[in-house]
Amino acid sequence: MATQAQQLAVPTEAELLQGQADLWRHSLYYMTSMAFQCAVKLGIPTTIHSLGGAASLPDLVAALSLPPAKLPYLRRIMRLLATSGVFAADSAAADVVATYRLTPLSWLLLDGVAVDGHPSQTSLVLAATSRHCLEAAMGLSDWFKKDVAASPFQDLHGVTLFDGTMAEQDPEVDAVFNDALASHDNSGFLAVLRECGGTLFQGLESLTDCCGGDGTTARAIVEAFPQIKCTVLDLPRVIDNVPADGVVNYVAGDMFNSVPFAQAVLIKLVLHHWSDEDCVRILAQCKKAIPPREEGGKVIVIDIVVDSSSGPTHEAELLMDVAMMVMTNGRQRDETDWSEIFIKAGFSDYKVVKKLGARGVFEVYP
Numbered sequence: 423m424a425t426q427a428q429q430l431a432v433p434t435e436a437e438l439l440q441g442q443a444d445l446w447r448h449s450l451y452y453m454t455s456m457a458f459q460c461a462v463k464l465g466i467p468t469t470i471h472s473l474g475g476a477a478s479l480p481d482l483v484a485a486l487s488l489p490p491a492k493l494p495y496l497r498r499i500m501r502l503l504a505t506s507g508v509f510a511a512d513s514a515a516a517d518v519v520a521t522y523r524l525t526p527l528s529w530l531l532l533d534g535v536a537v538d539g540h541p542s543q544t545s546l547v548l549a550a551t552s553r554h555c556l557e558a559a560m561g562l563s564d565w566f567k568k569d570v571a572a573s574p575f576q577d578l579h580g581v582t583l584f585d586g587t588m589a590e591q592d593p594e595v596d597a598v599f600n601d602a603l604a605s606h607d608n609s610g611f612l613a614v615l616r617e618c619g620g621t622l623f624q625g626l627e628s629l630t631d632c633c634g635g636d637g638t639t640a641r642a643i644v645e646a647f648p649q650i651k652c653t654v655l656d657l658p659r660v661i662d663n664v665p666a667d668g669v670v671n672y673v674a675g676d677m678f679n680s681v682p683f684a685q686a687v688l689i690k691l692v693l694h695h696w697s698d699e700d701c702v703r704i705l706a707q708c709k710k711a712i713p714p715r716e717e718g719g720k721v722i723v724i725d726i727v728v729d730s731s732s733g734p735t736h737e738a739e740l741l742m743d744v745a746m747m748v749m750t751n752g753r754q755r756d757e758t759d760w761s762e763i764f765i766k767a768g769f770s771d772y773k774v775v776k777k778l779g780a781r782g783v784f785e786v787y788p
């Protein structure tokens with residue numbers, strides 16, 4: 423009788439060689455992340471932009487004041503980053519005479535420049551590739567063997583992100599993480615206003631932005647829809663540092679206890695930080711804050727929606743999901759996961775208003 427091993431089809435030599443190349447790729451992907459971090463720390467995207475949108479290696483070495491002997495090393499980093507889509511190179515060999523240009527990705531990394539409502543994402547790159555995150559990810563296998571509820575990040579560092587405990591341990595790193603969160607979460611909201619602002623906000627009298635931070639989103643909504651009376655709810659340590667602007671009403675509180683009443687509640691890029699159980703508790707509070715559906719009551723949820731048919735975006739969605747697992751107790755969810763949470767929180771129905779990249783815009787009805 424043939425053994426199980428004999429029945430298995432052994433890969434061909436060509437397949438094994440390809441497998442070996444794939445193994446190198448997967449073992450060394452972090453080199454792409456580190457080369458990417460290096461380019462951001464050196465300020466290469468901003469330098470290419472300031473040189474008119476195109477730069478050769480000698481241009482970059484001169485503009486960045488790098489030792490000329492580093493040019494061949496810079497070439498190797500730029501060749502990898504051009505192959506990965508961070509920059510574009512006008513020569514397939516990406517050699518010394520190549521000219522490097524910005525791609526849509528590197529347009530997002532210009533210091534102090536917001537492109538079409540997308541603030542610079544450099545702090546996100548620095549936070550995501552920080553020692554704190556890398557060490558937490560390196561501890562994954564140990565974490566799996568332990569019966570702990572804390573995320574690998576909390577288990578290792580003894581603090582959680584974005585709740586003030588990190589600030590007590592390391593204020594500098596905490597500031598980078600908070601900058602990263604703000605630039606990530608504020609990115610792309612103008613596209614939401616353009617693509618479906620009318621559906622979401624036209625005719626609304628009042629809105630609470632739950633976990634609305636410094637009010638950037640709420641102010642953009644009031645600017646586009648001045649009839650809306652907007653309230654921002656966030657933790658006291660956030661609200662206490664926001665100057666009154668006469669545009670938005672700021673309320674310090676805890677969304678697990680209560681959410682200020684309004685015709686609609688917006689909760690944008692919040693729920694993916696929380697477990698399913700916590701999302702149900704948060705959404706139940708949002709539901710208490712709004713009137714019945716007939717009176718226009720709704721919760722607007724903007725968050726990542728994992729979608730296996732989303733092409734190249736799908737891998738990014740899955741990476742964001744594992745990042746949530748390593749760093750928080752949250753996760754990224756597909757539409758079925760979202761609908762289950764909406765139902766458990768007591769809502770009767772929901773509608774996907776729009777998909778914008780990896781983000782979904784939902785209206786959820788009481």
Ligand SMILES: C[S@@+](CC[C@H](N)C(=O)[O-])C[C@H]1O[C@@H](n2cnc3c(N)ncnc32)[C@H](O)[C@@H]1O
Nearest residue numbers: 607608633634635656657660675676677690691
């Ligand atoms: C991921 S950010 C939200 C981003 C924001 N909605 C946006 O799109 O720009 C998380 C925010 O939730 C706030 N937060 C965390 N726990 C909270 C709670 N229990 N009650 C109210 N706000 C909370 C944090 O202070 C932080 O400003």
